[in-house]
Amino acid sequence: MQQNMDVLIIGGGVAGLTAAIGLIDQGFKVTLIEGSDSLGGRAQSMTDRTTGERVDLGPHVMVTQYRNMLKLLENLGTEKQVVWQRRPHLILVDKPEPVVMRLRSLPAPLHFAPSMLNVPQVSWADLFSNRRVLWQLMRLDEEGILELDEINAEQHLREMGVSERALDWFWRSAAMTIMNAPLELCSAGALLRFIRYLGGRNDYQVGFAGEGLGDLFAPEAARRIRASGGQVLLDTSVAALVTEDGRELRARFCIVATPLESLLSLVPDDWPLRYETFANLDRFKPSPYICTYLWFAGKLTKEPFWTKVWSPDNLNYDFYDLSNIKPSLAGKSSVIACNCMYSLKSDLLTDEEIVSRTQAEVAEYLPAAAQMEIQHARVHRVPMGIPVPAPGTEKARPDTTTPIPGLYLAGDWINTGLPSSMESAARSGWMAAEQVLAKIGRPCALAQPLPKLTGLAWALGRKGGKQG
Ligand SMILES: Cc1cc2nc3c(=O)[nH]c(=O)nc-3n(C[C@H](O)[C@H](O)[C@H](O)COP(=O)(O)OP(=O)(O)OC[C@H]3O[C@@H](n4cnc5c(N)ncnc54)[C@H](O)[C@@H]3O)c2cc1C
Structure with a gap:
């Protein structure tokens, strides 16, 4: 069977579905192919047979700065189903007792400072040992982040004078909770970028899907694709850009919105040798x-x-x-x-x-x-x-465009300027749609810009780097 279509999107997670919405809004007919039997990818939801409740693959958090993800939800009419938490505190469970970190109405990053000064588990000397790295953090620009990318975060923090106690109490916890990997395996550039993103603003709230996370975007996105004359093929795993059951699919544009391992199994063996885009992808684990x-x-x-x-x-x-x-x-x-x-x-x-x-x-x-x-x-x-945001991975994140005409990449792991997350996935989807539109001479801005720092963090950042 041979089918002709405008755009083929491989992967029905946040990235693939965002790209699909961006393109069908501009009149494209999209065929989206998903290897599993449901849409949503890592942000999918399922029904628990015992309780009948919707559960997610795992609990997920959004923040108000998720502008690309929220743009997707607004487009689909589901943004009101996000439940925002207005509590300005974070509970850190530790021995002998939990620590409550309250966010104060001070310019970022000082909004954390009063709570940090009262943490009994960490001495003032330990806190003070962070001064050089905090100063560096606030003045870091994109070039600086990439320079620190090859260095392991633990080594870098030690070199900046951070005490062992501060490493254990704050930095190892931050690496596990926000980078999802042990500190010694993280890129210093990637970690500092994320801490800067979180610590550089004092106005964010944390949000959750009111019911199933995947239900916020997957069913309505699929309905829109079909209503616009496109199709959604489930249980259809693409192998080597030909479906496993032998159907040949022809499209003018193809967006691969799968995780890295799937991309590597899709592309011909010699592409990593021939094209820089695919050259360093073995760094990602x-x-x-x-x-x-x-x-x-x-x-x-x-x-x-x-x-x-x-x-x-x-x-x-x-x-x-x-x-x-x-x-x-x-x-x-x-x-x-x-x-x-x-x-x-x-x-x-x-x-x-x-x-x-x-x-x-x-x-x-x-x-x-x-x-x-x-x-x-x-x-x-x-x-x-x-x-894993390991040393060298920030530099190895590929761009949306590839050297292969008509082939674009999307996914949380590509070069979006954001840590791998739903926000990065959504941004990558809008970026891929933008590239297709630009290619046919109809440029259109879809991706939301990266969040700007505020307060003192903004002032120091302006002095030290290029961010606005
Ligand atoms: C438990 C857990 C907790 C998380 N917590 C957070 C959080 O709190 N906040 C946050 O922002 N992010 C969180 N994340 C990360 C977030 O879920 C991902 O960054 C995001 O969902 C990635 O979306 P994606 O579209 O890039 O990739 P995916 O969701 O992986 O989608 C890719 C899709 O491609 C399909 N596919 C793969 N290969 C093929 C093929 N050959 N043919 C056809 N289809 C294929 C896959 O089945 C999948 O559906 C968490 C992830 C997990 C697992």
Whole structure:
């Protein structure tokens, strides 16, 4: 069977669906091919057979600065289904007791400072040991980030004088929770870029999907593709740019919006040798996740989420009580969801062991959890949460355009200027649609610009670098 189409998009996650929406809004007919039996990719949702509730592959967080993701949701009419948390504090679970970090109304990055000064686990000398790296962070421009990309973050922080205690308490926790990899495996450039992104503003809120995360974008995007004369093919894995069942698909443009491993298996073996775009992709390795959901018999807390401070013994880092987030669970017993990032050392644990260790970790913050009955549990083993932002990967992230005429790339891992995330995936999708439009002589701005720093961070950044 041979089919002709305007644009072929391979991959039905946030990136592929955003590119599809960007193009059908401009009158294109799109064929989107998805290898699995459902859309949404890593941000997909499924129905739990025992409870009938929608659950995500793993708990996901958005922030108000997710302008590309929010543009997608606004386009689809689902942005009001995001539940924003207005609590200006973050709970860090540590021994002997949890630390509450309150965001103050001070210019960024000083909004964190009063809380940091009161953390009993970290001395003022440890805090002060961060001064050189914080100064560097605020003045860093894109060139500086790429210069630091080849250096491992742990080594760089030590060279900048950060104390061992500050490394363990703050930087190792930050690496695991936001970069999803141990500090010693992270690129210094990638880590500092993300900390700058988070610490450089004081006006963000954290948001969650009110129900299923994938339900925010996948069903409506698929409906729009079909309504515009295009098609969505599920359970159709593309191999070598020809479908496995032998159908030949012809398209003027092709956007590959798959994770890296799939892209590598799609392209001819000699492309990494012939084209720089595909040359350094072996630097990217997956950060696997284990996501656990526990349905407790009673209510444990009113808090929506909390985080564990780094320890070599941790299984999970971030914890969410969905009964305090999802409107349909309001007033019901606690449903705790959590993420174990870079789960390699825990992969051999059985599901029962993971459930039992997770219950014990929940009880570190909420002691009543230790004795409370767990009525139902799910353990999701995700081979790749995001690619590890290892040294050299910032430079190796390929651009949207490729040397192959008509072939474009999208996905959270390509060069978007953002850490791998739903926001990066959405931005990559808008960027791919922009490139197709530019190619046919109808340039159109779709991708939202990167967030600007505010306050002191903005002032220092202007002096030190090019960002505006
Ligand atoms: C548990 C977990 C928690 C996370 N938490 C957060 C968070 O809090 N905040 C945040 O912003 N991000 C988070 N992320 C990351 C976020 O989910 C991803 O960055 C984003 O969803 C990636 O979207 P994508 O479209 O680039 O890729 P994907 O979602 O991976 O989509 C790619 C699609 O391509 C399909 N595909 C692959 N190969 C082929 C082929 N050969 N033929 C056809 N189809 C193919 C796949 O099946 C998949 O559906 C988390 C991820 C996980 C797993």
